[in-house]
Amino acid sequence: xxxxxxxxxxxxxxxxxxxxxxxxxxxxxxxxxxxxxxxxxxxxxxxxxxxxxxxxxxxxxxxxxxxxxxxxxxxxxxxxxxxxxxxxxxxxxxxxxxxxxxxxxxxxxxxxxxxxxxxxxxxxxxxxxxxxxxxxxxxxxxxxxxxxxxxxxxxxxxxxxxxxxxxxxxxxxxxxxxxxxxxxxxxxxxxxxxxxxxxxxxxxxxxxxxxxxxxxxxxxxxxxxxxxxxxxxxxxxxx
Amino acid sequence: xxxxxxxxxxxxxxxxxxxxxxxxxxxxxxxxxxxxxxxxxxxxxxxxxxxxxxxxxxxxxxxxxxxxxxxxxxxxxxxxxxxxxxxxxxxxxxxxxxxxxxxxxxxxxxxxxxxxxxxxxxxxxxxxxxxxxxxxxxxxxxxxxxxxxxxxxxxxxxxxxxxxxxxxxxxxxxxxxxxxxxxxxxxxxxxxxxxxxxxxxxxxxxxxxxx
Ligand SMILES: Nc1ncnc2c1ncn2[C@@H]1O[C@H](COP(=O)(O)OP(=O)(O)O)[C@@H](O)[C@H]1O
Ligand SMILES: [Mg+2]
Numbered sequence: 001x002x003x004x005x006x007x008x009x010x011x012x013x014x015x016x017x018x019x020x021x022x023x024x025x026x027x028x029x030x031x032x033x034x035x036x037x038x039x040x041x042x043x044x045x046x047x048x049x050x051x052x053x054x055x056x057x058x059x060x061x062x063x064x065x066x067x068x069x070x071x072x073x074x075x076x077x078x079x080x081x082x083x084x085x086x087x088x089x090x091x092x093x094x095x096x097x098x099x100x101x102x103x104x105x106x107x108x109x110x111x112x113x114x115x116x117x118x119x120x121x122x123x124x125x126x127x128x129x130x131x132x133x134x135x136x137x138x139x140x141x142x143x144x145x146x147x148x149x150x151x152x153x154x155x156x157x158x159x160x161x162x163x164x165x166x167x168x169x170x171x172x173x174x175x176x177x178x179x180x181x182x183x184x185x186x187x188x189x190x191x192x193x194x195x196x197x198x199x200x201x202x203x204x205x206x207x208x209x210x211x212x213x214x215x216x217x218x219x220x221x222x223x224x225x226x227x228x229x230x231x232x233x234x235x236x237x238x239x
Numbered sequence: 240x241x242x243x244x245x246x247x248x249x250x251x252x253x254x255x256x257x258x259x260x261x262x263x264x265x266x267x268x269x270x271x272x273x274x275x276x277x278x279x280x281x282x283x284x285x286x287x288x289x290x291x292x293x294x295x296x297x298x299x300x301x302x303x304x305x306x307x308x309x310x311x312x313x314x315x316x317x318x319x320x321x322x323x324x325x326x327x328x329x330x331x332x333x334x335x336x337x338x339x340x341x342x343x344x345x346x347x348x349x350x351x352x353x354x355x356x357x358x359x360x361x362x363x364x365x366x367x368x369x370x371x372x373x374x375x376x377x378x379x380x381x382x383x384x385x386x387x388x389x390x391x392x393x394x395x396x397x398x399x400x401x402x403x404x405x406x407x408x409x410x411x412x413x414x415x416x417x418x419x420x421x422x423x424x425x426x427x428x429x430x431x432x433x434x435x436x437x438x439x440x441x442x443x444x445x446x447x448x449x450x
Pocket of ligand 1: 269
């Protein structure tokens with residue numbers, strides 16, 4: 001299962017830049033920029049967006065993100081014109097945060113709904129780490145159930161041995177390392193607890209190199225989840 | 240007499256000429272509250288429409304509107320592309336495969352166009368968009384058709400109402416589209432999309448309504 005992303009922007013360079021940014025955290029996800037008009041000027045081009053959707057679709061569906069209102073209309077028109085041949089969803093989300101959150105969810109194997117939900121709940125970073133971060137691989141996450149309470153749990157203190165701490169790439173690696181596991185995993189730093197599958201939330205912790213964070217996992221794969229994160233930190237996030 | 244596919248194609252070519260003449264005016268209107276491209280967008284779109292229509296060979300007015308729609312969607316570039324594209328598409332659907340548009344048919348096509356624009360852009364009357372020109376045109380067309388007006392009569396009152404509707408956007412504060420980013424500063428300017436809608440309605444009335 002790999003959902004593709006199409007980034008519809010008025011500007012070719014903006015779309016390409018966001019694709020680059022999101023792609024860094026999701027190397028296996030087809031992310032197609034669709035910005036600007038064929039002559040290089042600003043605008044959104046229906047045919048360009050259609051072609052990008054075709055390239056991004058591996059058969060599981062495509063989530064489209066947009067920058068301004070008319071890009072939304074073009075994206076919706078493409079989705080409508082397709083009339084069910086592909087699974088397409090136009091996400092109402094901030095372009096940059098939405099693309100990153102969607103890319104990470106797609107990398108984790110989320111389905112169309114999961115990727116769409118990850119994009120839709122992505123929020124800006126301006127509020128700092130105190131803010132509630134709802135972003136992340138919503139679809140890839142095992143729903144917390146009543147039984148989960150009785151399921152195994154494990155926690156560990158993890159020292160961030162790499163230089164930059166939970167910066168973009170390490171945060172993405174951490175989130176991805178546990179994407180396929182059956183466990184609810186959180187990371188706590190200085191009193192703020194966030195979902196370990198949300199790259200944006202992890203970055204929002206501002207946990208720098210040398211700091212110690214607490215990892216807590218609950219669920220069938222709790223042990224494995226904590227172990228993988230410990231290993232990752234031990235390897236200095238492959239830096 | 241109704242409006243055939245051939246006459247409608249001629250009317251749209253006339254509309255394209257009107258857009259070409261008013262291209263700079265639309266650019267200037269969009270410069271005041273937008274990004275100065277509405278004239279270029281419309282000109283590019285309708286130039287492409289003319290290229291599609293010159294060959295002729297369309298069986299129904301609906302087919303003419305449909306090719307106009309898809310061409311505008313592919314070529315306009317700005318917000319007005321998907322909006323006008325959806326408008327022409329819904330107008331085409333409203334006409335079905337009728338071979339000649341009569342008064343009620345014209346009113347229904349305009350209604351379809353408005354519904355399309357609203358479905359696509361979610362604007363209401365008073366938001367300072369093309370809806371402010373199109374909505375009163377639809378109302379006027381409906382009344383004229385119900386009073387027994389033919390295509391010419393229906394389109395004539397629609398064009399008049401569209402022009403008045405476009406003028407009504409001047410004092411408004413934009414709540415949709417790019418101009419909405421300006422907030423209060425958008426007041427005091429004619430909305431470019433409302434102006435182009437009025438121009439199109441007038442061109443269609445003059446040509447499609449002529450017999
Ligand atoms: N959501 C909307 N609903 C209806 N009309 C809209 C909407 N957004 C923009 N418009 C219309 O489109 C016009 C601008 O078109 P254009 O300049 O071609 O596109 P852009 O705003 O992308 O540059 C506006 O003047 C307005 O009439
Ligand atoms: Mg414009």
